[in-house]
Amino acid sequence: MAAATVAIVGTGQAGFQAAASLRQDGFAGRIVLIGDEPVSPYQRPPLSKSYLAGESGLDELWLRPETFYAKQEIDVLAGDTVTAIDRTVRRLRLASGSELRWDHLVLATGARFRPLAVPGAELDGVLPLRTLGDADILRERLGQAREVVVVGAGFIGLEFASVAIARGAAVHIVEVTRHPMGRVVSAPISRFFTEAHIGWGARISLGTGVARILGANGRVTGVETTDGQRLPADLVLICIGVIPNAELVSGAGLAVENGIVVDEYLVTEDPAILAIGDCANFPTPFALGRVRLESVQNAVDQGRCVAAHITGHPAPYDKVPWFWSDQGDLKLQIAGITTGHDASVLRGNPESGHFSVFCYRSGRLIGVESVSQTADHVVARRLLAGDPGLTPEQAADESYDLRAHARRLGTR
Amino acid sequence: MPQITYVHPNGTREVLDVPVGTSVMRGAILNSVDGIVAECGGEMMCATCHVYVEENQLGRTPTQSDDEKAMLEFTASERRPNSRLSCQLVVTPELDGLVVYLPETQV
Numbered sequence: 083m084a085a086a087t088v089a090i091v092g093t094g095q096a097g098f099q100a101a102a103s104l105r106q107d108g109f110a111g112r113i114v115l116i117g118d119e120p121v122s123p124y125q126r127p128p129l130s131k132s133y134l135a136g137e138s139g140l141d142e143l144w145l146r147p148e149t150f151y152a153k154q155e156i157d158v159l160a161g162d163t164v165t166a167i168d169r170t171v172r173r174l175r176l177a178s179g180s181e182l183r184w185d186h187l188v189l190a191t192g193a194r195f196r197p198l199a200v201p202g203a204e205l206d207g208v209l210p211l212r213t214l215g216d217a218d219i220l221r222e223r224l225g226q227a228r229e230v231v232v233v234g235a236g237f238i239g240l241e242f243a244s245v246a247i248a249r250g251a252a253v254h255i256v257e258v259t260r261h262p263m264g265r266v267v268s269a270p271i272s273r274f275f276t277e278a279h280i281g282w283g284a285r286i287s288l289g290t291g292v293a294r295i296l297g298a299n300g301r302v303t304g305v306e307t308t309d310g311q312r313l314p315a316d317l318v319l320i321c322i323g324v325i326p327n328a329e330l331v332s333g334a335g336l337a338v339e340n341g342i343v344v345d346e347y348l349v350t351e352d353p354a355i356l357a358i359g360d361c362a363n364f365p366t367p368f369a370l371g372r373v374r375l376e377s378v379q380n381a382v383d384q385g386r387c388v389a390a391h392i393t394g395h396p397a398p399y400d401k402v403p404w405f406w407s408d409q410g411d412l413k414l415q416i417a418g419i420t421t422g423h424d425a426s427v428l429r430g431n432p433e434s435g436h437f438s439v440f441c442y443r444s445g446r447l448i449g450v451e452s453v454s455q456t457a458d459h460v461v462a463r464r465l466l467a468g469d470p471g472l473t474p475e476q477a478a479d480e481s482y483d484l485r486a487h488a489r490r491l492g493t494r
Numbered sequence: 495m496p497q498i499t500y501v502h503p504n505g506t507r508e509v510l511d512v513p514v515g516t517s518v519m520r521g522a523i524l525n526s527v528d529g530i531v532a533e534c535g536g537e538m539m540c541a542t543c544h545v546y547v548e549e550n551q552l553g554r555t556p557t558q559s560d561d562e563k564a565m566l567e568f569t570a571s572e573r574r575p576n577s578r579l580s581c582q583l584v585v586t587p588e589l590d591g592l593v594v595y596l597p598e599t600q601v
Binding site: 146382415 | 516523526538539564565601
């Protein structure tokens with residue numbers, strides 16, 4: 083029997099990690115990494131942070147040099163697109179016309195930016211931020227942009243806004259909810275960052291949607307909001323979330339519901355097909371029910387999990403989720419999933435610029451959001467790996483030693 | 495160009511030219527040095543670029559920030575007095591000849 087082939091669809095952080103971990107775990111068969119972007123696997127987080135700001139270059143983006151893939155015997159098909167999965171004969175069809183037979187299929191297809199369905203969205207100067215190609219365009223346009231409107235106050239939008247302000251543009255942020263980053267952070271953090279952006283000079287309209295985008299001669303000139311404001315703009319960033327790339331598996335008859343549905347081993351209904359990273363919808367002990375997470379940590383740890391699975395060491399995926407965001411001089415670090423908390427306490431004073439919000443559900447710590455307070459974040463990751471056993475009173479008491487508490491629990 | 499020596503747990507040494515302004519972590523990644531994982535890409539979020547700096551060269555390395563000290567509590571291998579996150583060791587002419595020891599594991 084010929085050596086097994088693992089086909090990995092997607093060259094983002096998750097796909098890359100699955101490939102690298104397979105080799106590290108001793109997988110001796112063929113590994114093929116297929117992605118539609120015509121470049122080597124790279125990191126996405128800097129695209130809305132240091133890379134966008136011009137503080138780092140391409141050398142800092144690559145996950146590994148080109149030589150790595152040759153040395154590790156990982157075939158990278160960059161710039162080709164998988165058009166169909168045939169489960170009966172275990173083959174992928176590619177846009178280039180070729181076919182690829184596989185024994186294990188890892189879907190790390192990621193997500194794509196969600197377009198804004200309003201008149202004028204096609205105008206020149208209305209841009210997304212998801213890929214290196216997007217970031218290169220924005221990096222250049224920010225050089226000339228004077229008035230920027232950011233539609234959507236999630237992580238990406240706010241990171242972009244802080245870079246745009248630092249590069250000298252006037253920035254107006256439009257957010258349809260009343261809470262920036264509200265899908266993923268608690269009210270105190272949302273408020274703190276809203277005020278921070280205002281302090282840096284941004285204007286923010288909350289509870290406001292975009293009615294249409296205005297233009298002249300094919301170029302954007304402004305944004306009209308649903309509450310009737312007309313905001314001048316020569317650059318509009320659309321960042322209202324993403325759509326998981328799951329069409330391939332629905333075409334193959336597998337379940338899709340906010341991403342590709344997998345079990346706790348990250349396996350779909352077909353035992354030979356796994357899904358990881360931004361595209362995967364999985365059950366987790368860190369939330370009620372299922373989640374789909376968009377983060378480096380999730381991509382990396384799930385890549386490792388499926389590599390172990392394929393090399394004969396299956397284990398349920400159970401890593402503590404963590405996230406970060408850099409905005410201006412502030413660093414937001416989140417451990418756990420705080421969505422759905424029913425109580426929260428502050429540790430430290432927000433006015434000092436260093437504090438954390440400890441979030442509880444039914445009396446149990448489920449997540450911690452820290453602002454420029456790495457020590458709390460590190461402890462939180464340890465605590466959440468087991469039963470935190472930390473009361474809200476202890477969390478709020480700055481004289482209570484969290485490190486000692488974590489040491490007593492004995493988790494790493 | 496400054497030379498940095500990466501010593502693997504089995505004693506194998508890799509000597510690399512790392513440009514000034516590049517971190518010891520990035521130097522390892524760009525040369526596919528096994529044993530530096532650098533999950534977060536240098537954001538001080540992961541502690542998977544942990545190294546032990548040659549004891550007598552510690553004085554030449556940049557001082558540790560509070561964030562680095564905090565994150566060093568999360569290393570997979572034992573933290574020692576000469577533990578550093580290599581993403582925080584930005585190469586300068588003074589770091590020419592630096593020797594770093596890679597831990598048994600980063601994850």
